[in-house]
Amino acid sequence: MTAETSPANGERISLLRVLGPGHVWALGVGIVLVGEYMGWNFAVGKGGAIAALIACWFAGLLYTCVAMIDSEVTSTVAAAGGQYAQAKHIVGPLMAFNVGLYLVFAYTMLEAANAITLGHLVQTVGAMAGFENTNDKPFIVLTIMFLAWLNYRGVYTTLTFSLVITAFAFVSICVLFFAVQPWSDVYIKHDQLLTGLPYGWLGVLAALHFGMWFYLGIEGTTQAAEEVRSPARALPLGTMTGIITLLIAATMTWYICSGLMPWEYLGQSVTPLFDAARLTNSTLLMVLLFIGTIFSALASANCCINDASRAWFSMGRDHYLPQVFGAVHPKYRTPYRSIVFLVPVALVFAYFAPLDRVITFSILSGLLEYTFMAFSVILFRRKWPLGTIKRGYVHPFHPLPAVMLLVLCAATYFAVFLGYGTQLIAMMVFYIVASLWFALHRYKYVRRGEQFAMPWPKPVGY
Amino acid sequence: MNTFALLEYSAWGLSILLGLWMLVDMFRTDRSYSEDLLTSSREGEIEDASAVDPPQKRGAR
Numbered sequence: 001m002t003a004e005t006s007p008a009n010g011e012r013i014s015l016l017r018v019l020g021p022g023h024v025w026a027l028g029v030g031i032v033l034v035g036e037y038m039g040w041n042f043a044v045g046k047g048g049a050i051a052a053l054i055a056c057w058f059a060g061l062l063y064t065c066v067a068m069i070d071s072e073v074t075s076t077v078a079a080a081g082g083q084y085a086q087a088k089h090i091v092g093p094l095m096a097f098n099v100g101l102y103l104v105f106a107y108t109m110l111e112a113a114n115a116i117t118l119g120h121l122v123q124t125v126g127a128m129a130g131f132e133n134t135n136d137k138p139f140i141v142l143t144i145m146f147l148a149w150l151n152y153r154g155v156y157t158t159l160t161f162s163l164v165i166t167a168f169a170f171v172s173i174c175v176l177f178f179a180v181q182p183w184s185d186v187y188i189k190h191d192q193l194l195t196g197l198p199y200g201w202l203g204v205l206a207a208l209h210f211g212m213w214f215y216l217g218i219e220g221t222t223q224a225a226e227e228v229r230s231p232a233r234a235l236p237l238g239t240m241t242g243i244i245t246l247l248i249a250a251t252m253t254w255y256i257c258s259g260l261m262p263w264e265y266l267g268q269s270v271t272p273l274f275d276a277a278r279l280t281n282s283t284l285l286m287v288l289l290f291i292g293t294i295f296s297a298l299a300s301a302n303c304c305i306n307d308a309s310r311a312w313f314s315m316g317r318d319h320y321l322p323q324v325f326g327a328v329h330p331k332y333r334t335p336y337r338s339i340v341f342l343v344p345v346a347l348v349f350a351y352f353a354p355l356d357r358v359i360t361f362s363i364l365s366g367l368l369e370y371t372f373m374a375f376s377v378i379l380f381r382r383k384w385p386l387g388t389i390k391r392g393y394v395h396p397f398h399p400l401p402a403v404m405l406l407v408l409c410a411a412t413y414f415a416v417f418l419g420y421g422t423q424l425i426a427m428m429v430f431y432i433v434a435s436l437w438f439a440l441h442r443y444k445y446v447r448r449g450e451q452f453a454m455p456w457p458k459p460v461g462y
Numbered sequence: 463m464n465t466f467a468l469l470e471y472s473a474w475g476l477s478i479l480l481g482l483w484m485l486v487d488m489f490r491t492d493r494s495y496s497e498d499l500l501t502s503s504r505e506g507e508i509e510d511a512s513a514v515d516p517p518q519k520r521g522a523r
Contacts, residue, residue, distance in 0.1 A: 012502040079505040131466035138473035145477040152484050226505070317503060327500040329491060336491070340484055453505035 015080060016333035018156045019228040024221050024238025026163035027306065029245050030299035031107075031217030033169050034114060036246075036253045037273050037293045039359070043210035045267025046419075047203025049194055049258040054204050055211025056250050062408040063215035066370055067243040068395035069377045069402065071236035074222040075392025076384075077454065078231035080335075081314025082222030082307070083369055083376075088318070089454060090380050093446055095372065097320050097438045098431060102369040103223075103311040108342055109362035110217065111304035112349035114297045115143040116358070119350075121271075121294060140350050143301060148343045151305045154332045155227050162302050165295035170249060172292030176277055177252040179285055180260065187280060188259030195263065208415035209363070214250040216366055217300070218242055219373075223307040232392030240393075305339065305346075312338040318451040320442065360420045364427050367412060374405040383459035 043052040070083075079085040084103055088096035119136030126134035151158050180187040197203055221239040228234040257272045260279045269275050277289035313335030316325025329336040349358055378399055386394060395401060417424055492500070 011499065012504065013499060014503045085505070126466045126469075129466070131464055134466055135470055138470045138477070141477045142473040145480040149480040149484060152487075317501070317505075323501055324497075326503065327497075328503045330495055330500070331491075336484075336488060340488055343481070343484075451505075 013328045013330050015226045017229050021234040021237040023159040024234050025242050026166050027303050028218045028221040028242030030162040030166040031220050031303040034296040034300040035213035036249050037296045038271050039213040041266050041272040043207035044263050046206040048198045049263045051204040051207040055207040059211035060247050065401040065405040066219050067239050069373050070219050071239045071393045072395045074235050075232045078225045080226040080310040084311050090376050100311050100315045102365040104308050106362050106365035107304040107308035108346050109358050111301045111346050113358045114301035115140045115350045116355050117297045118143045144346050147302045147305050152339050162299045166299045169292040169296040172288050190259045205415050208412050215246050220307040223310040236393035309335050309338040319445045319447050360423050371409045374402045377402050
């Protein structure tokens with residue numbers, strides 16, 4: 001056995017603080033932008049183009065609340081794990097364990113969904129090029145392995161890579177928007193294609209499920225809290241510019257696609273933005289949007305690995321999970337064991353599970369997380385009122401955003417229940433069983449006092 | 463064997479290489495450093511609190 005290096009003079013290995021606001025923006029937007037390229041348009045199938053627009057803005061409001069709340073809380077909890085760390089400090093261990101699981105599953109499922117999508121795209125290219133019996137599996141596996149390797153090697157390169165490809169994907173949407181000349185009716189035919197609400201207001205409610213696709217994952221910016229150079233500045237800045245970017249991208253995407261395609265087709269399209277580019281008959285735009293689609297899926301999977309591994313790592317560090325997962329690589333300064341451990345989990349889901357179930361599991365885990373956030377920020381303001389703790393950002397109109405978030409979450413639960421009721425119940429049972437395991441078995445291993453390392457004052461009333 | 467089949471085999475090969483690289487590096491690292499050092503990370507602190515609460519700005523604590 002080789003000689004081991006042991007800690008001397010209190011020496012510690014921590015995650016590397018090298019990221020700036022641009023990386024935070026890339027982490028938030030990078031996860032989500034694939035939702036503009038594919039997925040959001042199923043909202044059109046549920047209730048028509050107008051319903052999809054209502055869902056787009058409704059979900060936009062929901063996520064603006066999420067971004068504001070997140071920015072305030074995370075600017076004080078500068079720890080990897082994001083909402084898990086927030087739950088640990090603000091609510092308690094059982095909530096933290098559950099939130100940690102929501103995060104890991106939401107991101108790992110999303111990673112699997114992105115890998116499936118990339119594999120499908122490569123397979124489609126192969127079929128279009130005339131090759132028969134093409135197989136998507138090797139490309140699904142390669143996507144996951146390559147991105148895990150990149151994440152293993154260091155956070156700076158990983159998120160710089162995401163920054164470049166996410167910016168490319170966003171600029172591609174902007175180029176398409178101006179290329180279809182929204183100021184004229186040369187391409188855009190809203191006057192002919194917008195046909196009201198084909199399924200009435202029930203269709204609008206059903207569309208909410210997929211309206212979330214425009215923004216799902218922006219809250220992942222908080223996972224970078226322990227790796228940004230200036231958390232109090234970079235996290236609110238990156239998160240708020242991220243949600244603004246997504247609101248613009250979502251509205252442009254809806255405007256382009258609903259103006260070029262009838263809702264009956266748009267509601268079933270696999271790659272709506274690429275299809276919109278094809279309708280312009282411009283080869284340049286087709287190539288641009290195809291690359292944009294590939295890049296957006298790649299960026300999303302990349303950021304998902306980053307976020308899921310940080311959440312898993314934080315839980316291991318506090319002994320909510322076996323401590324081995326709380327290890328940091330001494331050279332690359334990444335949570336390497338968590339990254340490696342989650343690879344087979346993502347591979348199993350990407351290889352064997354159907355895409356719609358994987359996506360729905362991700363959405364439901366995200367919804368549970370947002371519900372927690374609404375309660376969490378109310379408790380946060382009550383326990384640590386303004387003035388008792390330094391905040392990098394203070395969100396306005398409290399508690400209105402929290403109340404709105406709760407109402408919007410309740411409406412979206414109902415929308416999901418309409419389409420995926422069995423899965424919703426199965427998932428709730430899963431989290432209840434996991435909670436019982438934690439409370440009855442795992443909790444005795446948790447570092448009860450040591451897990452609270454933040455220099456916070458005692459909460460009001462204690 | 464056509465070009466796409468070659469691409470598929472390349473993807474499998476590259477995936478195996480990347481996976482092996484990570485596993486070998488992980489085992490090497492685990493053998494070279496003590497577990498205490500590898501798991502010595504603690505929650506971070508805010509190094510640069512660029513803004514404070516409005517009441518603090520007004521000195522009304």
